[in-house]
Amino acid sequence: MKRIYLASPHMSEGKFEEAFVQEAFDTNWVAPLGKNVDEFETEVSHLLGGRPCVALSSGTAAMHLALKNLGIQEGDYVFCQSLTFSASANPIVYEKAIPVFIDSEKETWNMDPVALREAFKTYTPKAVIVVHLYGITAKIDEIRTICAEYQVPLIEDAAESLGTIYQNQWTGTFGQQAILSFNGNKIITTSGGGMLVTSQEEQASFSRFLATQARDQAPHYQHSHIGYNYRMSNICAGIGRGQLQVLEERIEQKRHIHQRYLEGFGDIGDISLLSERLGERSNYWLSAIQITSKNVRPSMLMEALAKENIESRPVWKPMHLQPVFEDAPYFGGEVAADLFENGLCLPSDTKMTDEDIDKVIGIIRSFWE
Numbered sequence: 001m002k003r004i005y006l007a008s009p010h011m012s013e014g015k016f017e018e019a020f021v022q023e024a025f026d027t028n029w030v031a032p033l034g035k036n037v038d039e040f041e042t043e044v045s046h047l048l049g050g051r052p053c054v055a056l057s058s059g060t061a062a063m064h065l066a067l068k069n070l071g072i073q074e075g076d077y078v079f080c081q082s083l084t085f086s087a088s089a090n091p092i093v094y095e096k097a098i099p100v101f102i103d104s105e106k107e108t109w110n111m112d113p114v115a116l117r118e119a120f121k122t123y124t125p126k127a128v129i130v131v132h133l134y135g136i137t138a139k140i141d142e143i144r145t146i147c148a149e150y151q152v153p154l155i156e157d158a159a160e161s162l163g164t165i166y167q168n169q170w171t172g173t174f175g176q177q178a179i180l181s182f183n184g185n186k187i188i189t190t191s192g193g194g195m196l197v198t199s200q201e202e203q204a205s206f207s208r209f210l211a212t213q214a215r216d217q218a219p220h221y222q223h224s225h226i227g228y229n230y231r232m233s234n235i236c237a238g239i240g241r242g243q244l245q246v247l248e249e250r251i252e253q254k255r256h257i258h259q260r261y262l263e264g265f266g267d268i269g270d271i272s273l274l275s276e277r278l279g280e281r282s283n284y285w286l287s288a289i290q291i292t293s294k295n296v297r298p299s300m301l302m303e304a305l306a307k308e309n310i311e312s313r314p315v316w317k318p319m320h321l322q323p324v325f326e327d328a329p330y331f332g333g334e335v336a337a338d339l340f341e342n343g344l345c346l347p348s349d350t351k352m353t354d355e356d357i358d359k360v361i362g363i364i365r366s367f368w369e
């Protein structure tokens with residue numbers, strides 16, 4: 001039985017990735033710098049309105065450097081969306097700062113501006129981290145307004161939302177800084193990698209400095225900062241350049257999958273699909289549902305799909321419910337917890353055929369028939 005994946009790497013039919021990687025081999029730029037790295041940064045920057053971009057080894061490294069750029073230190077507070085992957089929050093703790101988690105709202109599943117306002121009444125953070133989960137833009141206008149009011153820099157975790165456009169603006173360009181991920185399961189991949197997107201050239205150059213072991217200008221090796229080995233390799237960047245050429249195609253495919261699910265579950269009142277708002281073009285990285293039925297639970301669907309060799313996944317478990325963050329302050333109610341409890345991410349692999357999608361729909365529908 002053929003396996004149907006949640007989201008797997010999907011190289012271009014034209015083998016564009018291989019051509020760029022071959023070029024790196026031919027020129028012996030098998031290193032964490034080189035033409036592919038420079039060009040990949042330029043090409044992503046071009047998509048993101050010319051914002052300076054720094055190619056890195058992971059999205060997590062990008063988040064870490066975004067915090068370093070803001071001088072986050074021990075004891076500082078950083079507000080962070082609770083419903084997310086742990087990589088959004090872990091770098092806060094790398095710097096011994098204190099995460100303060102914020103609940104989600106039901107429409108976008110992302111940071112609730114009301115809970116954010118509440119948090120500002122108690123804490124003065126050094127940064128706010130908002131996430132565009134599953135390719136859906138957070139309530140970015142409201143969140144930006146609150147951050148501007150308190151003059152606190154906003155960092156967007158756009159790891160899942162490359163290509164999502166809200167009111168003619170790409171996610172990753174709303175905050176002072178943003179991070180992207182090119183992990184194997186993301187909409188485009190470099191096998192593993194990330195990108196820091198900034199609005200200031202100084203931040204980009206400081207990040208490049210820190211990402212290459214913080215070498216001072218000197219004939220010998222001299223260091224006045226603690227650095228990291230966070231740069232993206234020229235081989236990975238070659239894969240990324242090839243993948244960029246099919247980004248729009250992949251978004252179209254993801255949107256087609258979402259549309260088919262929408263039609264497939266339209267008449268089942270117990271299922272609601274997370275969908276874009278008016279004025280938004282989501283990349284629909286993963287199609288995710290909420291199940292309101294008391295009798296049918298997400299775990300039952302997961303199990304039934306697994307029996308047919310189909311991969312699905314629970315919604316992220318909120319950070320404020322994670323054992324490792326049990327002491328962290330939290331603002332909000334039960335929305336993120338409920339989304340976790342009642343949610344399921346459906347297979348959204350761009351290699352799926354319509355028959356594959358219909359098979360998934362059929363298995364899920366059988367619980368209501």
Ligand SMILES: *Cc1c(COP(=O)(O)O)cnc(C)c1O
Binds near residue numbers: 058085180193194
């Ligand atoms: C994938 C992901 C990251 C981290 O990216 P890596 O490249 O895997 O380090 C961060 N935040 C979110 C929401 C993600 O989904």
